[in-house]
Amino acid sequence: MALEIKDILKKNKLSVTGSREKILSLFLNHEGALSHGDIEKKAGEKFDRVTVYRTLQTFLEKGIIHAIPTADNSIRYALCKDDCTEGHHHDHHIHFLCMHCHNTYCLDDIVTPEIKLPDGYVADQIDVLVEGVCKNCKASVTK
Amino acid sequence: MALEIKDILKKNKLSVTGSREKILSLFLNHEGALSHGDIEKKAGEKFDRVTVYRTLQTFLEKGIIHAIPTADNSIRYALCKDDCTEGHHHDHHIHFLCMHCHNTYCLDDIVTPEIKLPDGYVADQIDVLVEGVCKNCKASVTK
């Protein structure tokens, strides 16, 4: 695992540092997306707030993670699939926000649908956000 | 126009005040969505920041406006259609963010598509965000 993390960093021409390894491992070990706040909390007291901001920014630019829009002023981030490279995302899955556990999941198997736009509009990127109850919570609620 | 604004407020059982009239008129006179910051700027020095927050909150609760998620930490708001009432939105249009003019438009004619979720997931609300170039900007750019 530790090897895998270093490989990801190296593949993206990033120097291997403690904070990058730590933050990347948080993403690898957590199903679902993380907000900046989540990361600060999970990382403990180890890193400066500024370092977290800068690391996330770097990961975003390199295409290691992607940002997921939300309606509550707290952007969340999740790992990209392997075929994302710098400045070239292939982010066509949809995002699912569970109202119960408040996790955000990337549903990689669900592809964003085609959208017919009015004349004159040109689409570049499509984001689909679904809000509801996730698999895990559904199971425990109906129990 | 002034009458219309008061009517909207009264229909929602809100007292008619200067700030509510002003903020509502901003929405009525602006094609596209507004962020909190936009409103503060457009309103000039007239209102306290807190009043803007509280007014937006109230409008949201009453179903006069709806929130549009974004990936840049600045929620935008836009007027709801007439058939939205308190706690009961009919918000099935898609949202278009223009990368050129940075406006957000509600494309009321485009209905959110059906999404087939994996087993166990239950959808409650679907938000579609399309990023690209809008009609107006396309025209001026290709010129």
Next chain:
DNA sequence: TACAAAAAGGCAACATTGTTGCAAAATGTG
């Protein structure tokens, strides 16, 4: 391995954004 250059981290100070409590002012109603 040692070293210099480059990159990243930490700190402090600051800017922006959002929240809360309370007193003053405006609103709706009889």
Next chain:
DNA sequence: CACATTTTGCAACAATGTTGCCTTTTTGTA
């Protein structure tokens, strides 16, 4: 018009993001 209720503005605060600068770490190279 007077009164109860609602809304506003203010002040203080909390949380979140940003910037510059200096120190530490990392990297590539000899």
